[in-house]
Amino acid sequence: MKIIASTICLILFILLSSCINPNETTPGSTNISQVYSIVNKGSDTLVNLALAWAEKYQQLYPNVEISVTGGGTGTGIAALINGTVDLANASRQIKPEEIQQAKANGINPVEYVVARDAIAIIVNPENPVNHLTIQQISDIYSGKINNWRDVGGDDRIIVRLSRETNSGTHVFFLENVIRLGDPKNKTLFSTDTLLLPSSEGITAETRDNPNVIGYDGLGYVTPDVKVIAVESKQVGLFVLPSADTVNNGKYPIARDLYMYSNGQPTGAIADYINWIMTPEAQTIVTQLGFVPIVIP
Amino acid sequence: MESTKNLNEYLLTRLIKISGYSAIVFVLMIFYFLLREGLPTLGEVSFLKLISIRWYPIENYFGLLPLIGGSLIVTLGAAIFAIPIGICTAVFIAEVAPRWTRDILKPLVEVLGGIPSVVLGFLGILILAPALRRLLDLPTGLTALAGSILLGGVAIPTIVSVAEDALDSVPRSYRDAALALGATQWQTIWRVTLPAARSGVMTAIMLGIGRAIGETMAVMMVTGNAAVLPVKWNSIFLPARTMTATIAAEMGEVAKNSTHYHVLFFIGLVLFLISLGINIAASTAVFKQRKRAERILS
Numbered sequence: 320m321k322i323i324a325s326t327i328c329l330i331l332f333i334l335l336s337s338c339i340n341p342n343e344t345t346p347g348s349t350n351i352s353q354v355y356s357i358v359n360k361g362s363d364t365l366v367n368l369a370l371a372w373a374e375k376y377q378q379l380y381p382n383v384e385i386s387v388t389g390g391g392t393g394t395g396i397a398a399l400i401n402g403t404v405d406l407a408n409a410s411r412q413i414k415p416e417e418i419q420q421a422k423a424n425g426i427n428p429v430e431y432v433v434a435r436d437a438i439a440i441i442v443n444p445e446n447p448v449n450h451l452t453i454q455q456i457s458d459i460y461s462g463k464i465n466n467w468r469d470v471g472g473d474d475r476i477i478v479r480l481s482r483e484t485n486s487g488t489h490v491f492f493l494e495n496v497i498r499l500g501d502p503k504n505k506t507l508f509s510t511d512t513l514l515l516p517s518s519e520g521i522t523a524e525t526r527d528n529p530n531v532i533g534y535d536g537l538g539y540v541t542p543d544v545k546v547i548a549v550e551s552k553q554v555g556l557f558v559l560p561s562a563d564t565v566n567n568g569k570y571p572i573a574r575d576l577y578m579y580s581n582g583q584p585t586g587a588i589a590d591y592i593n594w595i596m597t598p599e600a601q602t603i604v605t606q607l608g609f610v611p612i613v614i615p
Numbered sequence: 616m617e618s619t620k621n622l623n624e625y626l627l628t629r630l631i632k633i634s635g636y637s638a639i640v641f642v643l644m645i646f647y648f649l650l651r652e653g654l655p656t657l658g659e660v661s662f663l664k665l666i667s668i669r670w671y672p673i674e675n676y677f678g679l680l681p682l683i684g685g686s687l688i689v690t691l692g693a694a695i696f697a698i699p700i701g702i703c704t705a706v707f708i709a710e711v712a713p714r715w716t717r718d719i720l721k722p723l724v725e726v727l728g729g730i731p732s733v734v735l736g737f738l739g740i741l742i743l744a745p746a747l748r749r750l751l752d753l754p755t756g757l758t759a760l761a762g763s764i765l766l767g768g769v770a771i772p773t774i775v776s777v778a779e780d781a782l783d784s785v786p787r788s789y790r791d792a793a794l795a796l797g798a799t800q801w802q803t804i805w806r807v808t809l810p811a812a813r814s815g816v817m818t819a820i821m822l823g824i825g826r827a828i829g830e831t832m833a834v835m836m837v838t839g840n841a842a843v844l845p846v847k848w849n850s851i852f853l854p855a856r857t858m859t860a861t862i863a864a865e866m867g868e869v870a871k872n873s874t875h876y877h878v879l880f881f882i883g884l885v886l887f888l889i890s891l892g893i894n895i896a897a898s899t900a901v902f903k904q905r906k907r908a909e910r911i912l913s
Binding site for chain 1: 669671672673674676681740741744745748754755756757835836839840841842843853854856864865867869870871873
């Protein structure tokens with residue numbers, strides 16, 4: 320009987336304590352004596368960077384608590400639309416229909432470019448292929464090329480790996496690589512493309528399997544997979560992704576990374592975003608393999 | 616004194632009654648919720664689009680057939696894998712093994728049932744999938760087969776545990792009678808004990824398959840999640856995408872009340888109806904057999 324009663328008490332306690340809303344930020348400038356909390360969620364590509372920023376910022380300003388979670392760009396923007404986060408991380412621009420849904424919920428998304436990123440095309444180190452054109456990558460992923468022989472490799476079936484459809488990387492890759500950046504192009508991923516739920520899944524399979532082609536954010540590439548050089552706008556010039564080649568525009572599969580807030584932010588959230596734009600915060604971007612927006 | 620006893624009795628009966636009915640109420644409420652969130656699909660997406668073979672929700676392709684096919688082929692594979700092993704293990708534990716082996720095996724099987732499926736999925740992605748690729752010379756190990764083997768592993772503890780209980784409750788006298796008539800141990804097991812425990816064994820299989828078809832995490836990690844309709848003879852060796860993995864992978868992303876959201880609930884509804892169908896089929900089969908057995912006995 321005692322055990323049952325204490326269990327019920329415990330459950331009630333957990334339920335009640337989760338009702339307390341921890342993210343009430345008062346408008347106005349940051350007040351040292353008060354604790355502010357910022358909820359930050361979204362793109363898995365951005366999650367490590369966002370965590371590093373949050374950690375550093377909390378060291379500088381111990382009265383601000385920033386909670387960072389991943390889940391994908393779609394998840395982050397959906398959370399912003401539903402009003403459950405202060406800042407949504409996105410690896411693509413918000414879609415017009417998402418803006419519509421947000422407006423319908425009384426949310427007004429404001430966009431900030433916080434860093435840049437490149438998508439690296441990766442294969443198993445045993446694969447002899449070193450470089451591909453965007454057209455070839457598009458043909459591979461749309462199912463027109465099915466054997467590594469056709470792009471200068473061994474006689475092996477190509478296994479295509481992709482992130483799940485809720486990943487911003489997936490949408491960016493579809494629009495800018497498979498559809499070659501043409502909005503009228505309606506090519507889709509080949510149906511037998513493996514959709515893996517995490518970057519780790521893609522790295523693990525690429526490390527192990529010589530048939531595989533995969534793609535992932537430059538910040539996620541580990542040394543045990545091989546990065547493919549991609550043809551730049553200049554015909555015949557193949558470029559490996561790096562901070563330099565992204566910044567000077569030579570590497571063709573690059574993109575901006577965003578944060579979205581609800582309306583013009585005030586108080587602690589505005590301070591945080593302003594800090595992200597400083598050289599100090601952008602140094603962290605370089606350290607994590609992304610490309611900074613303002614040169615420190 | 617007498618009145619408190621009556622009051623206690625009254626309260627207890629009520630409490631038990633409420634618990635009994637609550638199960639029915641919960642099922643009805645879940646069903647109502649699925650209908651409310653899933654049925655708008657039929658107004659938003661044409662039926663022809665739902666039975667097409669392309670699933671790519673971010674571009675409004677809502678073909679459910681590859682997902683239903685994926686779930687069925689993975690579950691069927693799991694059943695083929697788990698039923699013989701599960702029943703044989705149950706027979707061994709209940710009928711053949713000596714007392715001390717049995718005392719070790721039964722708890723071990725139950726521990727196996729307690730392993731979180733995400734751990735199984737992890738083993739699958741790191742060990743099983745690469746091993747399958749090398750062993751069978753497949754383009755990739757992330758296939759329906761890998762999912763089937765893991766799901767078999769999820770279903771086996773359930774099957775063993777429930778089937779063993781059923782075999783154990785067959786009266787001692789049945790076995791004694793068979794042995795006294797000169798039957799060998801194998802004949803006793805195959806002709807007497809197993810048929811006598813048939814309804815329990817059937818329940819064990821159904822519970823096992825029910826666990827397998829609803830399992831999500833392990834499947835999402837190892838089947839590759841490619842929405843291909845499994846119609847080729849070698850589909851089991853190709854990647855597949857199950858209904859559960861689709862719901863789990865995509866539910867976090869969708870905006871509430873969008874078409875995609877409704878379609879995901881519609882998939883949940885389809886899944887619910889499929890497992891309901893399996894359960895009804897199983898229980899009618901069990902009832903029929905019981906009637907025949909009763910006729911023979913009477």
